Amino acid sequence: MFDDSLRGALKKFVEERNWGQFHSPENLAKSISVEAAELLECYQWGGEAPTDRVAGELADVLTYCLLLADRLGLDPEEIVMEKLEVTRQKYPVERARDRSAKYDEL
Amino acid sequence: MFDDSLRGALKKFVEERNWGQFHSPENLAKSISVEAAELLECYQWGGEAPTDRVAGELADVLTYCLLLADRLGLDPEEIVMEKLEVTRQKYPVERARDRSAKYDEL
Amino acid sequence: MFDDSLRGALKKFVEERNWGQFHSPENLAKSISVEAAELLECYQWGGEAPTDRVAGELADVLTYCLLLADRLGLDPEEIVMEKLEVTRQKYPVERARDRSAKYDEL
Amino acid sequence: MFDDSLRGALKKFVEERNWGQFHSPENLAKSISVEAAELLECYQWGGEAPTDRVAGELADVLTYCLLLADRLGLDPEEIVMEKLEVTRQKYPVERARDRSAKYDEL
Numbered sequence: 001m002f003d004d005s006l007r008g009a010l011k012k013f014v015e016e017r018n019w020g021q022f023h024s025p026e027n028l029a030k031s032i033s034v035e036a037a038e039l040l041e042c043y044q045w046g047g048e049a050p051t052d053r054v055a056g057e058l059a060d061v062l063t064y065c066l067l068l069a070d071r072l073g074l075d076p077e078e079i080v081m082e083k084l085e086v087t088r089q090k091y092p093v094e095r096a097r098d099r100s101a102k103y104d105e106l
Numbered sequence: 107m108f109d110d111s112l113r114g115a116l117k118k119f120v121e122e123r124n125w126g127q128f129h130s131p132e133n134l135a136k137s138i139s140v141e142a143a144e145l146l147e148c149y150q151w152g153g154e155a156p157t158d159r160v161a162g163e164l165a166d167v168l169t170y171c172l173l174l175a176d177r178l179g180l181d182p183e184e185i186v187m188e189k190l191e192v193t194r195q196k197y198p199v200e201r202a203r204d205r206s207a208k209y210d211e212l
Numbered sequence: 213m214f215d216d217s218l219r220g221a222l223k224k225f226v227e228e229r230n231w232g233q234f235h236s237p238e239n240l241a242k243s244i245s246v247e248a249a250e251l252l253e254c255y256q257w258g259g260e261a262p263t264d265r266v267a268g269e270l271a272d273v274l275t276y277c278l279l280l281a282d283r284l285g286l287d288p289e290e291i292v293m294e295k296l297e298v299t300r301q302k303y304p305v306e307r308a309r310d311r312s313a314k315y316d317e318l
Numbered sequence: 319m320f321d322d323s324l325r326g327a328l329k330k331f332v333e334e335r336n337w338g339q340f341h342s343p344e345n346l347a348k349s350i351s352v353e354a355a356e357l358l359e360c361y362q363w364g365g366e367a368p369t370d371r372v373a374g375e376l377a378d379v380l381t382y383c384l385l386l387a388d389r390l391g392l393d394p395e396e397i398v399m400e401k402l403e404v405t406r407q408k409y410p411v412e413r414a415r416d417r418s419a420k421y422d423e424l
Contacts (some may be wrong), residue, residue, distance in 0.1 A: 004186060009187065013193070016199045016203075017197060018203055018204050019206070021204070022257050025151040026152075029148065029149050029259075030149075030348065031256055033351050033355075034249050037139055037140045037245055037246050037249030037351075038249070040136060040245060042135065042137075043131065043135050044418075045239055045418040046239075054178060055185045056189055057107040058171060058175060058185060063190070069164060072157055072161070074173060077112050079161045080112060082117065083165035083169065084144070086136060093123055095125055096123045098126075098127070100362075100364075106318050128363050136242065139358060140355050143352045144352075144355070146348055150348050150349060151312040151340050206256075218395050218398060218399060221402055222397065222402065225405070228415075231417050236365060237361065237365070241358050243320075244358070245351070246353035248351040249351055251347050258344075259342060259343070259344040266343065266347075266390060266399075270386060270387060270392065270394075271397040272401060273354070274380075278398070284345075288380055289324050291373045291377040292328075292380050292384070293324060293327065294373075295381065296377075299331070301390055303335060305334045305335055308335045310335075310339070312340045
């Protein structure tokens with residue numbers, strides 16, 4: 001999913017600080033939830049938020065997602081594609097169109 | 107960040123179901139938190155979790171992150187790179203090395 | 213669940229600031245997730261955290277839970293008791309003892 | 319905060335299943351985030367949700383909050399009252415009235 005320059009930059013950033021020791025999959029999963037909530041906080045009281053603030057929080061969520069994928073040897077683009085296939089099955093166009101209901105309520 | 111095939115596949119998936127109407131930035135931010143918690147649930151009681159389960163949940167978080175980036179006209183790779191630069195400033199190697207403390211406690 | 217002094221104090225706090233206008237059930241649900249993540253952040257990198265810091269974050273989660281219950285006309289103690297009954301059925305002692313598995317995996 | 323019958327019922331429920339072994343503060347904090355997100359999911363696509371569904375999810379959040387308070391020897395009602403005092407200072411009526419801004423932006 002990422003070109004090597006980004007993956008390399010993240011890898012270098014972590015190695016320089018020797019932070020790999022803190023990046024267990026469990027700690028990274030917690031970090032993704034923590035950052036996702038900071039993103040959600042942009043919309044805590046309504047639907048409007050400054051894009052630059054949202055961009056910064058979204059970047060934090062993505063960063064930890066990439067670190068977790070890396071840690072587990074997963075290719076981000078590949079797993080998104082694979083999951084999309086699963087979701088496609090669960091939400092057939094004819095039944096899911098114009099509906100936000102969960103697959104088991106369609 | 108994503109090659110066009112993935113962005114195109116996501117775009118097509120949403121358009122076929124006409125789900126853009128549900129994908130306000132606020133709803134996507136909520137969705138990212140919801141999926142991040144399903145990822146966290148893999149590690150609710152301990153540090154071990156089956157990689158394929160984690161991969162599926164991580165894919166859901168990434169998918170909504172990509173949809174939000176797309177919705178706001180943000181380039182995922184670009185915002186991650188930009189935020190990395192900010193974080194680099196906040197966590198200088200000499201002070202942050204081997205420490206998980208927050209920048210304001212370093 | 214709460215003696216009237218606490219419920220009254222919360223009610224007065226919100227009314228004095230005229231914050232009821234922001235406290236839709238949806239916004240309160242978002243707020244509970246935001247505060248839950250600040251609580252989680254205490255344990256982001258490990259199992260130890262200063263109790264006074266945890267107490268403050270836990271208090272924030274509880275406060276929004278009480279405001280949401282109040283908003284929906286629910287009695288916190290009552291719904292906890294009712295849910296406990298449901299959970300008791302889903303996790304029979306003989307099968308759930310010493311296991312953290314989800315009911316559908318017991 | 320809770321009358322003894324509720325605290326006793328929760329204590330008995332956990333002891334019968336010998337689940338105290340899983341209830342480290344960290345695991346309970348993760349559980350609160352997981353349940354908070356299931357509550358948020360009720361409002362994932364909009365502001366309306368069936369009250370009985372919300373009640374069940376809110377009960378789960380409260381239950382784990384009570385277990386964490388118990389585990390740390392904290393009195394739920396007391397910490398909520400103490401935090402309310404702190405928040406009162408940070409959000410003086412004259413500046414906070416009718417505003418959802420964070421204290422540092424008031």
